[in-house]
Amino acid sequence: MQAVILAAGEGRRVRPLTWSRPKAMIPVANRPIIAYTIDALVTNGIRDIIVVVGYRKEHVTRFLNQLDLPIEVVIQEKQLGTAHALQQAESQIKGDFLLLPGDNYIDAQSVAKIKEIKNAVLVKEHPNPSNFGVITVRDGRVDSIVEKPDHATSFLVSTGIYSLPTDFFQYVRGNDVTEAISCMIENGIDVHAVTADDWQDAIYPWDLIRLNQRLLRHMPATREGTSSRHATIQGPTHIGKGTTIGPNTVISGPVIIGNDCTIGPNCCILPNTSIGSRVTIEPLSLIGNTILMDDTSIASHSRIMDSVIGERCVLADHISTGTTEGFLEIEGKPTHSHFGAILGDNVTCGSFARFRNGIVGNNATLEGNRVVSSRIIPDDTMVI
Amino acid sequence: MCGIIAYIGRRQAAPLILEGLKKLEYRGYDSFGIATLESNLEIEKHKGRISEYSGALRLRGTIGIGHTRWATHGIPNDINAHPHVDCTNRIAVVHNGIIENFAELKKALTARGHTFRSETDTEIVAHLIEERYWKGTDLLSAVRSILPILKGSYALLIIAAGSDCLIAARNGSPLVIGIGDNEYFAASDMTPVLDYTERAVFLEDGDTACLTKNGIEIYRDMCRVDRPVELIDWSPEEVRKGGFAHFMLKEIYEQPQAFFNTLRCVDKHTLPSFVYKFSSLTVVACGSSYHTGLIFKYLLEEACGIPVRVDVASEFRYFHPPLEGLLIGITQSGETADTLTALRLARKHNCQTLAITNVLGSSASRVADATLFMRAGPEISVAATKSFIAQLAILMQIIDARSDGMFENILQHAHQAIEEVLLMDLSAAVDLCRNAKSIFYIGRGPFYPVALEGALKMKEISYIHAEGYAAGELKHGPFALLSPDTPVIAICTPGETYGVMVSNIKEIKARGAPVIAFGDEGDLELSDIVDLFIPLPKTHSFIGVLTIIVALQILAYRTAVALDRDIDKPRNLAKSVTVE
Numbered sequence: 028m029q030a031v032i033l034a035a036g037e038g039r040r041v042r043p044l045t046w047s048r049p050k051a052m053i054p055v056a057n058r059p060i061i062a063y064t065i066d067a068l069v070t071n072g073i074r075d076i077i078v079v080v081g082y083r084k085e086h087v088t089r090f091l092n093q094l095d096l097p098i099e100v101v102i103q104e105k106q107l108g109t110a111h112a113l114q115q116a117e118s119q120i121k122g123d124f125l126l127l128p129g130d131n132y133i134d135a136q137s138v139a140k141i142k143e144i145k146n147a148v149l150v151k152e153h154p155n156p157s158n159f160g161v162i163t164v165r166d167g168r169v170d171s172i173v174e175k176p177d178h179a180t181s182f183l184v185s186t187g188i189y190s191l192p193t194d195f196f197q198y199v200r201g202n203d204v205t206e207a208i209s210c211m212i213e214n215g216i217d218v219h220a221v222t223a224d225d226w227q228d229a230i231y232p233w234d235l236i237r238l239n240q241r242l243l244r245h246m247p248a249t250r251e252g253t254s255s256r257h258a259t260i261q262g263p264t265h266i267g268k269g270t271t272i273g274p275n276t277v278i279s280g281p282v283i284i285g286n287d288c289t290i291g292p293n294c295c296i297l298p299n300t301s302i303g304s305r306v307t308i309e310p311l312s313l314i315g316n317t318i319l320m321d322d323t324s325i326a327s328h329s330r331i332m333d334s335v336i337g338e339r340c341v342l343a344d345h346i347s348t349g350t351t352e353g354f355l356e357i358e359g360k361p362t363h364s365h366f367g368a369i370l371g372d373n374v375t376c377g378s379f380a381r382f383r384n385g386i387v388g389n390n391a392t393l394e395g396n397r398v399v400s401s402r403i404i405p406d407d408t409m410v411i
Numbered sequence: 412m413c414g415i416i417a418y419i420g421r422r423q424a425a426p427l428i429l430e431g432l433k434k435l436e437y438r439g440y441d442s443f444g445i446a447t448l449e450s451n452l453e454i455e456k457h458k459g460r461i462s463e464y465s466g467a468l469r470l471r472g473t474i475g476i477g478h479t480r481w482a483t484h485g486i487p488n489d490i491n492a493h494p495h496v497d498c499t500n501r502i503a504v505v506h507n508g509i510i511e512n513f514a515e516l517k518k519a520l521t522a523r524g525h526t527f528r529s530e531t532d533t534e535i536v537a538h539l540i541e542e543r544y545w546k547g548t549d550l551l552s553a554v555r556s557i558l559p560i561l562k563g564s565y566a567l568l569i570i571a572a573g574s575d576c577l578i579a580a581r582n583g584s585p586l587v588i589g590i591g592d593n594e595y596f597a598a599s600d601m602t603p604v605l606d607y608t609e610r611a612v613f614l615e616d617g618d619t620a621c622l623t624k625n626g627i628e629i630y631r632d633m634c635r636v637d638r639p640v641e642l643i644d645w646s647p648e649e650v651r652k653g654g655f656a657h658f659m660l661k662e663i664y665e666q667p668q669a670f671f672n673t674l675r676c677v678d679k680h681t682l683p684s685f686v687y688k689f690s691s692l693t694v695v696a697c698g699s700s701y702h703t704g705l706i707f708k709y710l711l712e713e714a715c716g717i718p719v720r721v722d723v724a725s726e727f728r729y730f731h732p733p734l735e736g737l738l739i740g741i742t743q744s745g746e747t748a749d750t751l752t753a754l755r756l757a758r759k760h761n762c763q764t765l766a767i768t769n770v771l772g773s774s775a776s777r778v779a780d781a782t783l784f785m786r787a788g789p790e791i792s793v794a795a796t797k798s799f800i801a802q803l804a805i806l807m808q809i810i811d812a813r814s815d816g817m818f819e820n821i822l823q824h825a826h827q828a829i830e831e832v833l834l835m836d837l838s839a840a841v842d843l844c845r846n847a848k849s850i851f852y853i854g855r856g857p858f859y860p861v862a863l864e865g866a867l868k869m870k871e872i873s874y875i876h877a878e879g880y881a882a883g884e885l886k887h888g889p890f891a892l893l894s895p896d897t898p899v900i901a902i903c904t905p906g907e908t909y910g911v912m913v914s915n916i917k918e919i920k921a922r923g924a925p926v927i928a929f930g931d932e933g934d935l936e937l938s939d940i941v942d943l944f945i946p947l948p949k950t951h952s953f954i955g956v957l958t959i960i961v962a963l964q965i966l967a968y969r970t971a972v973a974l975d976r977d978i979d980k981p982r983n984l985a986k987s988v989t990v991e
Contacts, residue, residue, distance in 0.1 A: 046834075047830075047831075047834050080654070083834075085655065085660065085664045085833070086664070086833075088653065088654040088655055088661075088664075089661075089664045089665065091653070091654065092653035092654070092661070097653075098654075099654075100653070100654025102654075305823065305824070321827070322824055322827050338827065339824070339827050373831070373948075
């Protein structure tokens with residue numbers, strides 16, 4: 028069986044994290060999201076994989092080339108929608124196939140369920156259905172499917188994972204796959220609804236924190252670096268090559284730490300934290316429930332909780348994040364959010380800065396003592 | 412130049428050799444040919460590129476040789492394409508290298524009644540073997556008896572009707588033997604063989620190997636010798652385009668990794684001890700590698716005060732100052748003939764020699780006292796990109812070692828700066844360059860060789876005439892060429908060269924030439940005076956060199972794409988220049 032993974036879209040609602048990479052390439056638990064989708068397919072013996080790339084295509088392609096199995100790469104020049112993306116791969120498709128988004132997490136078991144059934148969609152209940160294709164089901168078959176409705180009629184949403192027949196392309200009308208599915212149903216073809224076991228999407232950047240918690244559960248716990256014998260490491264913890272953990276540092280897993288990091292002494296890493304490679308965390312800092320990407324450094328006496336910090340950020344001492352609720356305007360819509368800080372790539376931040384539900388764009392510079400509270404600071408800004 | 416490959420084993424040889432030749436195409440691509448042995452020799456050869464050949468091969472047999480050509484003797488056509496045969500059509504030869512005494516040998520052979528079909532130097536080998544092979548000897552001894560007659564460089568692969576072995580001989584041109592399960596390969600490098608095996612034997616100069624279905628035997632000076640079997644750690648994936656439009660683009664995007672890996676593998680503990688001791692230094696290289704040598708000169712002389720002499724390898728032997736201290740030869744392939752000659756010359760003068768190369772087991776690593784390998788992975792595109800960055804990684808590591816770790820922190824995060832450049836949008840600059848007749852690149856200090864390299868990349872792949880100049884030199888002549896059709900690309904980063912660069916740019920603007928400037932982000936003074944300002948992240952000058960190189964590579968690549976050029980195989984060029 029073949030599988031097509033869509034990884035062409037930017038994921039605008041996850042900005043600023045998608046400036047240098049599409050959403051599918053955002054590292055969660057130190058691996059790009061798309062890697063988990065590929066894992067789920069390979070576990071099910073599906074090795075004939077086609078990936079549609081578009082936004083920052085070279086970065087995705089470069090990553091795919093590093094994988095062990097050969098992956099076919101297809102380019103979507105303009106991001107016009109999911110069905111259009113799929114059409115780019117039409118000539119490569121030889122039989123029934125699976126269609127998956129590259130920027131969601133799906134477990135291997137759900138893939139096993141759907142690959143057995145012809146014409147099926149994987150569905151899951153979601154508390155905020157209007158961000159997805161909303162589905163109504165009758166007798167295990169899809170009755171209707173509506174993409175991102177203003178008023179959802181059910182809590183059941185499409186995960187974007189479909190098992191499709193070869194002749195699917197003749198139903199494609201608009202630019203989205205959901206429209207084509209509606210067209211199939213109108214033509215009297217049964218589309219089965221299969222419930223997913225475990226599926227998670229990150230719509231907004233703060234959703235990545237939850238996705239990170241989820242993915243850390245299955246992380247392999249191996250320790251390669253050097254840690255002081257006065258450090259306390261408990262719970263499943265992965266420590267990469269060349270990383271040093273200083274004395275009196277406390278790490279309570281699940282935690283993943285990449286290669287060549289320097290942590291401590293006297294640091295505290297709380298559960299559900301992913302730390303990339305070449306990260307420096309200076310003494311007396313506390314990190315928890317957070318994604319820290321590669322090459323970031325955090326100076327002493329900082330407290331980073333419930334946050335996502337991009338690559339190459341330089342954070343000075345005494346920086347704190349307070350997890351608060353608020354509303355942020357994302358793509359023109361006021362959106363409820365609840366987190367500490369989201370920082371893009373290359374953010375420089377002075378001492379004593381505080382973040383409460385604040386987003387800072389790429390290459391932004393913050394002077395010391397600033398408070399970012401329920402605010403979005405755009406890319407390349409200097410806050411004095 | 413030229414790529415050769417041979418197969419002996421249980422499979423049909425022709426399709427396998429055809430695939431292999433496609434991977435060797437970067438070594439030459441003006442014509443190709445294959446010969447296989449069924450009961451008689453079967454040969455097909457064509458002018459043109461192998462990747463564009465769509466016809467079917469009707470060659471049978473499980474022994475075969477193939478060749479893709481970069482013309483040296485005789486124009487590229489069907490007749491001059493290898494393999495070449497003797498008068499009786501029983502012996503087929505492919506050859507990489509140049510046989511220097513071919514004219515006299517050809518005269519003698521013609522006098523003895525041989526008929527020559529091609530203008531190549533290779534054909535004499537077939538006729539020479541013909542004379543010996545008929546005297547009741549086997550093919551191996553026939554070949555070994557004629558090799559002493561040949562002067563020059565060669566890697567030869569020979570098959571003959573009536574013999575079930577395949578002979579490989581090497582002297583001065585690269586040749587590797589790949590060892591599979593009851594099948595054997597011989598090729599110019601490992602790239603075509605990787606799909607089948609990762610075990611290889613590197614032949615040394617003067618070696619002759621006899622490959623049969625059951626094994627290989629290597630001879631040198633009439634004695635049987637053993638050569639170690641080495642494991643190659645490249646994966647075949649690395650030599651595929653893997654979804655990128657061109658190898659060059661793939662290699663550009665692999666540069667952060669190439670830099671980082673090289674830096675990790677060539678750390679202070681693995682540098683040979685004499686790197687810490689030398690008090691004078693000569694760097695010899697060709698093409699892009701010569702430019703890395705120049706950059707090294709500027710950076711090392713400033714950081715450590717050690718005088719560095721940098722020479723183009725092909726001219727090196729005509730200079731006669733006393734040779735002393737350390738000589739570094741830089742060559743991506745490890746087979747560049749001129750650089751090898753320079754390394755040998757240095758050894759003759761009792762100089763210590765250090766080779767910097769990307770290919771394990773290449774000639775350079777055998778000639779030099781010590782070798783530092785770049786970890787760039789195989790580079791297929793003719794225009795050097797990631798090997799350039801990897802060479803700089805090694806040279807910067809040497810500077811760091813000689814200045815007691817002053818730059819360690821800067822180098823640690825350098826690959827991230829390259830990553831940032833890969834995200835830049837250069838379409839406005841491409842629009843300015845694509846219709847230009849000539850482009851001038853200018854820079855000062857370490858950015859002068861950067862300008863040279865930028866210009867080289869541009870002319871290599873886009874075929875637009877481009878020249879790099881030290882900014883001060885432009886006034887001494889080239890100014891006469893400035894016009895609105897000749898964009899000038901200026902590298903103008905803060906530092907001691909900044910003020911004078913800005914005044915140079917103003918002088919150029921006054922002559923009406925459009926200026927594209929690369930500078931630090933937020934430089935308002937500069938962005939006001941130039942036509943197009945391309946901001947780069949603010950960094951140390953070491954990293955500035957790297958980021959601007961990468962930006963100029965991308966500019967050349969995008970311009971060539973806009974002009975629809977053949978990027979991975981530019982006309983008239985070949986990847987490694989193994990002839991002098």
